[in-house]
Amino acid sequence: MDAAQRGDRNAKARLEELRGPLAAVADAGDLEARSLLGGIALEYDEDAVAALRHFTLAAEQGHPAGQRGLAYLLSTGRGTQRDPERAERLFTSAAEAGDSHAMFNLAMMHLTHTATDHMSAQAVMTLLMTAAEHDVSEAAGVLGDWFSEIGREVDALAWYERAAEGGHGPSMFATAVRYRDAVGTDRDAVRSLMWFLMMLHVGNGDGLHESHQLVSDMSDQQIREAARRAHSPEWAEALITSRRQ
Numbered sequence: 001m002d003a004a005q006r007g008d009r010n011a012k013a014r015l016e017e018l019r020g021p022l023a024a025v026a027d028a029g030d031l032e033a034r035s036l037l038g039g040i041a042l043e044y045d046e047d048a049v050a051a052l053r054h055f056t057l058a059a060e061q062g063h064p065a066g067q068r069g070l071a072y073l074l075s076t077g078r079g080t081q082r083d084p085e086r087a088e089r090l091f092t093s094a095a096e097a098g099d100s101h102a103m104f105n106l107a108m109m110h111l112t113h114t115a116t117d118h119m120s121a122q123a124v125m126t127l128l129m130t131a132a133e134h135d136v137s138e139a140a141g142v143l144g145d146w147f148s149e150i151g152r153e154v155d156a157l158a159w160y161e162r163a164a165e166g167g168h169g170p171s172m173f174a175t176a177v178r179y180r181d182a183v184g185t186d187r188d189a190v191r192s193l194m195w196f197l198m199m200l201h202v203g204n205g206d207g208l209h210e211s212h213q214l215v216s217d218m219s220d221q222q223i224r225e226a227a228r229r230a231h232s233p234e235w236a237e238a239l240i241t242s243r244r245q
Helices: 009-027 031-044 048-059 064-076 084-096 100-111 121-133 137-149 153-165 169-181 189-202 208-217 220-229 234-244
Strands: none
Touching (some): 009 031, 031 048, 031 064, 048 064, 064 084, 084 100, 100 137, 121 137, 121 153, 137 153, 137 169, 153 169, 169 189, 189 208, 189 220, 208 234, 220 234
């Protein structure tokens, strides 16, 4: 589905092939398949009403991913009326069952003051850390923001880079800036440029301007090494040429 969303024709065709078998498995009672259908309806088809039907069927039988999906719809009002209190209960149930994305969603409800129950800052941080440790890159990015706000830049960089490694575009930018400006670490122009360039892989061009400025005092070898680490060595020559101009 991720590849199909990026426009991969083979992935789109394969996803269409899988819909029928997946629906058959879901109709036979497989709750994971039912929740997956909800995710496809929501994220790929952009059909919140269909997603609501799938997530509700799974959530009513206690499936954590179904509970989380339904909670998301209730918290945003997509496909149904907003019901933040019910959303919070569902996120809590899914989080208690070990759903790391639900942990992140529940933590964000508290951080954005949309939750009704009280939760301590330490408990919210624990939710975020657990989610981040289970590869929810957005949670690691929020932890980076949190530690940066209290001046713990070494910790902030560690979480930002973890989020960046998970494909979180804003954290790639934050990581690149810190290596460029020596915030929480020594200056490392190669690593900085690598992360600015890596942003292009996730469809985020915000690092391009900074890349052109950064290469002004870098050697050709450094630029090529950064582009190699960013898995796009062809970008090196374009940056070298633009710098010389």
